[in-house]
Amino acid sequence: xxxxxxxxxxxxxxxxxxxxxxxxxxxxxxxxxxxxxxxxxxxxxxxxxxxxxxxxxxxxxxxxxxxxxxxxxxxxxxxxxxxxxxxxxxxxxxxxxxxxxxxxxxxxxxxxxxxxxxxxxxxxxxxxxxxxxxxxxxxxxxxxxxxxxxxxxxxxxxxxxxxxxxxxxxxxxxxxxxxxxxxxxxxxxxxxxxxxxxxxxxxxxxxxxxxxxxxxxxxxxxxxxx
Amino acid sequence: xxxxxxxxxxxxxxxxxxxxxxxxxxxxxxxxxxxxxxxxxxxxxxxxxxxxxxxxxxxxxxxxxxxxxxxxxxxxxxxxxxxxxxxxxxxxxxxxxxxxxxxxxxxxxxxxxxxxxxxxxxxxxxxxxxxxxxxxxxxxxxxxxxxxxxxxxxxxxxxxxxxxxxxxxxxxxxxxxxxxxxxxxxxxxxxxxxxxxxxxxxxxxxxxxxxxxxxxxxxxxxxxxxxxxxxxxxxxxxxxxxxxxxxxxxxxxxxxxxxxxxxxxxxxxxxxxxxxxxxxxxxxxxxxxxxxxxxxxxxxxxxxxxxxxxxxxxxxxxxxxxxxxxxxxxxxxxxxxxxxxxxxxxxxxxxxxxxxxxxxxxxxxxxxxxxxxxxxxxxxxxxxxxxxxxxxxxxxxxxxxxxxxxxxxxxxxxxxxxxxxxxxxxxxxxxxxxxxxxxxxx
Numbered sequence: 001x002x003x004x005x006x007x008x009x010x011x012x013x014x015x016x017x018x019x020x021x022x023x024x025x026x027x028x029x030x031x032x033x034x035x036x037x038x039x040x041x042x043x044x045x046x047x048x049x050x051x052x053x054x055x056x057x058x059x060x061x062x063x064x065x066x067x068x069x070x071x072x073x074x075x076x077x078x079x080x081x082x083x084x085x086x087x088x089x090x091x092x093x094x095x096x097x098x099x100x101x102x103x104x105x106x107x108x109x110x111x112x113x114x115x116x117x118x119x120x121x122x123x124x125x126x127x128x129x130x131x132x133x134x135x136x137x138x139x140x141x142x143x144x145x146x147x148x149x150x151x152x153x154x155x156x157x158x159x160x161x162x163x164x165x166x167x168x169x170x171x172x173x174x175x176x177x178x179x180x181x182x183x184x185x186x187x188x189x190x191x192x193x194x195x196x197x198x199x200x201x202x203x204x205x206x207x208x209x210x211x212x213x214x215x216x217x218x219x220x221x222x223x224x225x226x
Numbered sequence: 227x228x229x230x231x232x233x234x235x236x237x238x239x240x241x242x243x244x245x246x247x248x249x250x251x252x253x254x255x256x257x258x259x260x261x262x263x264x265x266x267x268x269x270x271x272x273x274x275x276x277x278x279x280x281x282x283x284x285x286x287x288x289x290x291x292x293x294x295x296x297x298x299x300x301x302x303x304x305x306x307x308x309x310x311x312x313x314x315x316x317x318x319x320x321x322x323x324x325x326x327x328x329x330x331x332x333x334x335x336x337x338x339x340x341x342x343x344x345x346x347x348x349x350x351x352x353x354x355x356x357x358x359x360x361x362x363x364x365x366x367x368x369x370x371x372x373x374x375x376x377x378x379x380x381x382x383x384x385x386x387x388x389x390x391x392x393x394x395x396x397x398x399x400x401x402x403x404x405x406x407x408x409x410x411x412x413x414x415x416x417x418x419x420x421x422x423x424x425x426x427x428x429x430x431x432x433x434x435x436x437x438x439x440x441x442x443x444x445x446x447x448x449x450x451x452x453x454x455x456x457x458x459x460x461x462x463x464x465x466x467x468x469x470x471x472x473x474x475x476x477x478x479x480x481x482x483x484x485x486x487x488x489x490x491x492x493x494x495x496x497x498x499x500x501x502x503x504x505x506x507x508x509x510x511x512x513x514x515x516x517x518x519x520x521x522x523x524x525x526x527x528x529x530x531x532x533x534x535x536x537x538x539x540x541x542x543x544x545x546x547x548x549x550x551x552x553x554x555x556x557x558x559x560x561x562x563x564x565x566x567x568x569x570x571x572x573x574x575x576x577x578x579x580x581x582x583x584x585x586x587x588x589x590x591x592x593x594x595x596x597x598x599x600x601x602x603x604x605x606x607x608x609x610x611x612x613x614x615x616x617x618x619x620x621x622x623x624x625x626x627x628x629x630x631x632x633x634x635x636x637x638x639x640x641x642x643x644x645x646x647x648x649x650x651x652x653x654x655x656x657x658x659x660x661x662x663x664x665x666x667x668x
Binding site for chain 1: 474476477478479482483486487489490566568569571572573574575576577578579662665
């Protein structure tokens, strides 16, 4: 369709009677960093979930790495999401019963990769994000910051076109949050992935090339930051 | 804190809380029925031998029936305790929030005790009508099956007392479960340490069983049964952990998820599996005894009706205990789904959908349950055959043992199918757990 990493056109989404998105459009180029900001309940996370193919918009289109998600079956959409979208959430959301290495290897294993190769790749990413020494540890044995680092590794292990981060520093203190953002920006940049960050924190938004501010489900304004 | 505040805080808040309370009330009610039956039999005096089964009228057998009732009450209590532990992580977070709002540790314990105590009281109250209904049904059976006397006025006095006792026991357990509530993260005990303890318990049980098999052993049959229970309680959690570890290393995401879960719930799953081993053991022993009587040409020391009614009751009651263990395992799996919903929703994003999560739950339940029940049948049947041979060296029990082995396989497969069907009950919870709406929950 296009050479954009992500192209969203006139997307609408409503939860029963609450309209979350009212015709939002957004284009993200490869390697670009975009911060989606706005007050609570303005539709930031809903936009991210629609963009990542987690939710199906009721109107409009989402093209991720050139694939129109609306034209894909559920299985195809899942596959595109798994290979082209990396996702980092506020609390890491790692499986508590699996080691960090297994957590990071999961997307590759789900994709059908050989187990040994998947674990090697996972360990490589854990080294890059600085928690390789804890590869056998369980998430509950580590700090929130270490878990978030592993979550970044899990998001990037498949080499996605776009990394989506939903309040990635929301559960961290300011120092850990800063380190987290530096890691996220550099890791996504190394892999050539675009980065879409949903945040209400201006310090986090400052890492972006462009800020898109939402209000009541519509784009209020866009600002180029660099 | 006023009583109104206490009751408001203790009342079930979510649908999960309500399900947990329902399970707790039901389990306490069933335990109450067995305890009311036990006290009625104890107070029976000299029963009319023309009205009731020989199991009640013969002085030597009556204590056995009371023991069975108490053991079944214990199985129901185990289910109640498991129900009490459900949702513990989520409720701990809620109660920790109350601590932050200024509740003292004793107030938090009081809320936990009130939650459990109210359910215990409802269960105890419900036990009365249930007991009278069961007793009425038993009176309609042929004489040989009347193992429970007709209700007496004394039961009406025992019922409220029992309801209060059950409420107090439930309240104490609920309070105790909150005794270590802290805002600090929980630290799991070292796996090697607890496995060492469990292996020791298993070894003690095994030694008891082996001693009971020695020629002229002074060890009684009840001690042998206790030995099997100890051995199963000790080795089952260790075996579950080993199986979990194997699944976790399989490289298959579905099996890894099941393995990780088993590995970290090995002790609670192991306790339920130990109960299943014992239930399987009872079925195996009953089967071997029945087959031995059928295949041998020995004279029976009692009437066939008497023996087979007894064996039938034992098998039926062990089935009840096995169901209690199964329900407890299922409830534990449902609780895990609720507790890990945000992580499972995140896995859904990476392509592990509801079907795969349900498959991992099925793996978690089916394999261990089938092996436990099958192994139990083999152990129970094997012990009976061995004992028979020791008592009469001329007896050939090889054909009985062949039947026992086949039965172990059949019962194991049936347990597998039942567990697979039961895991289907969780499909709704699995769909709820992987819902993207859970991505924002902690």
